[in-house]
Amino acid sequence: MPPDPVPAPLAAPVPIAALTIEPRAVEGRIRIPYRWPAGRTAGAFLARLRDEGRLYGLRCPRCKQVAVPPRPRCLACRVPSEDWVAVGPEGELLSWTTAPAAPARPAEVWALVRLDGADTALFHRLLDVPPDRLRVGLRVRADVASPTVRRGAITDLIGFCAV
Amino acid sequence: MGERVAIIGAGQTPHRSRRLDVSAPELIDEAVQAALADAGLEPDGIDAIVVGNMEHFEGIHLSDLWAVEGTGGVGKPHLKIATGGTTGSSLAQAAYYLVAGGMFPTVLAVGWERLSDSEGETTTGIVTAFDPIYERPTLAGAVSGLAVMACQYQARTGVRAEEAALVVVQARENAARNPHAHLSKAVTVPEVLASPLLSSPLRYLDMCPTSDGACAVVFTSRPGARRAAWVRGVASRHNHTLLGDVAEGAHDYINTLEQAAADAYGQAGIRDPRREFDVVEMYEPCTWAALEWAESLGLAPRGHAAALWADGTARRDGDLPINPSGGVLCANPIGATGLVRVAEASAQVRAAAGPLQVDGVRTALVTGFGGSFWSEVMILGSEA
Numbered sequence A: 001m002p003p004d005p006v007p008a009p010l011a012a013p014v015p016i017a018a019l020t021i022e023p024r025a026v027e028g029r030i031r032i033p034y035r036w037p038a039g040r041t042a043g044a045f046l047a048r049l050r051d052e053g054r055l056y057g058l059r060c061p062r063c064k065q066v067a068v069p070p071r072p073r074c075l076a077c078r079v080p081s082e083d084w085v086a087v088g089p090e091g092e093l094l095s096w097t098t099a100p101a102a103p104a105r106p107a108e109v110w111a112l113v114r115l116d117g118a119d120t121a122l123f124h125r126l127l128d129v130p131p132d133r134l135r136v137g138l139r140v141r142a143d144v145a146s147p148t149v150r151r152g153a154i155t156d157l158i159g160f161c162a163v
Numbered sequence B: 001m002g003e004r005v006a007i008i009g010a011g012q013t014p015h016r017s018r019r020l021d022v023s024a025p026e027l028i029d030e031a032v033q034a035a036l037a038d039a040g041l042e043p044d045g046i047d048a049i050v051v052g053n054m055e056h057f058e059g060i061h062l063s064d065l066w067a068v069e070g071t072g073g074v075g076k077p078h079l080k081i082a083t084g085g086t087t088g089s090s091l092a093q094a095a096y097y098l099v100a101g102g103m104f105p106t107v108l109a110v111g112w113e114r115l116s117d118s119e120g121e122t123t124t125g126i127v128t129a130f131d132p133i134y135e136r137p138t139l140a141g142a143v144s145g146l147a148v149m150a151c152q153y154q155a156r157t158g159v160r161a162e163e164a165a166l167v168v169v170q171a172r173e174n175a176a177r178n179p180h181a182h183l184s185k186a187v188t189v190p191e192v193l194a195s196p197l198l199s200s201p202l203r204y205l206d207m208c209p210t211s212d213g214a215c216a217v218v219f220t221s222r223p224g225a226r227r228a229a230w231v232r233g234v235a236s237r238h239n240h241t242l243l244g245d246v247a248e249g250a251h252d253y254i255n256t257l258e259q260a261a262a263d264a265y266g267q268a269g270i271r272d273p274r275r276e277f278d279v280v281e282m283y284e285p286c287t288w289a290a291l292e293w294a295e296s297l298g299l300a301p302r303g304h305a306a307a308l309w310a311d312g313t314a315r316r317d318g319d320l321p322i323n324p325s326g327g328v329l330c331a332n333p334i335g336a337t338g339l340v341r342v343a344e345a346s347a348q349v350r351a352a353a354g355p356l357q358v359d360g361v362r363t364a365l366v367t368g369f370g371g372s373f374w375s376e377v378m379i380l381g382s383e384a
Ligand SMILES: [Zn+2]
Pocket: A060, A061, A062, A063, A064, A065, A074, A075, A076, A077, A078, A079
């Protein structure tokens, strides 16, 4: 029988602070597909946008304010809102921001627009407004995609153009 | 009001663009050990821990599971809190409530983030916070919410970009004295105005960076003879969800910072914030926000906050120093950022701020910002 191997003596412990740390990282990627339900209220809003090409809000029975996008309860009063009202298609520019082109996307202008008949603002794209015309209060108009390509998403509203 | 609550210690890591030399728990450990040493406590002096980060930035779900090796939370009550930008200030508020409520004598708050783990994708992570039905299909950048707010502020006040730029010029000056700051290189107004446009009117140098870092703060009802910063006011105000509802002009627009400040000022008996605070540690994600929020806090009349930076009032040697640490514009490890404000302000009150110390601080104002423009306020004082 061969003799048991003699274990090598352990090296003297080295304090961790004296070690040269080699930065080391493990790479990974998480890809998870999701499906998010629009729900009853946004579902109705998006179906009418698809079918009629129009934007609707919900009016509070108490304070009469109209929320766009519509919400099942008034933002202020917290009571159910069931009174659908057509809004727009024109509205007023409240604010905007211009983002230059980036590798992943072209230059874009985003805007807060309060549609006529609404009391809240909608955040969406601004289309082809010359920079020197941008100002708070500018009149804009909703540009809705043609019926053949509408699919019941907020992007059926392409954006807002200057009136 | 429950137990009187004091902050008796705080610790931070250096905040850097990337800390590849340490794992997440090692990063957290650096801040926790510094806080324990500052408080003169052993780990068994901590009765409960609240910890927070925003896990989509690291891709580590259940991050509190990983964090315990840094927080020392094994065998203790250990609660996670994640509220976006306010995560750090929410941690401070939660720790305060746990101690004030008499549930635990001493609670450690720990905030951390490693934004370099998803380097270059911070915006991607933030976009996952937006409503997928109405906002994500059209929203390409997380900066845009702050940008439309800045656009409205600019339109309303006529403040010019070169005035807003002074906020970051001063922040970098202050950060030069702060060993924990991520960005401390001096910048000039022309450099800010020449930096790349991110989303008008915000330019690259108007915005906070993305950092790796951690922070820990000890809250207790039993400070003993330790130097203490007493919590004298705590308030939080949440907001609506969609950008169009939180913008000025929406019918139920509320200024959450103004409301939270009014609440906290009432608790602390503050009547004239401009004169009664000795230092402010404000959560300013961009230069323009600092202006608007100084006004919401009552530190300047509406439309006139730029003067605080232009006339030297906000300098570290001025009449009302704002962010002597350099603020969020010079370090932003998101889950820690709000807690860093508390750490810095408590160090000022405890006369433990070292090279950042402002003379004679007795009362300090701290703010947190997050989500859809919701706000948190904490007031610290040298007297209970
Ligand atoms: Zn109502």
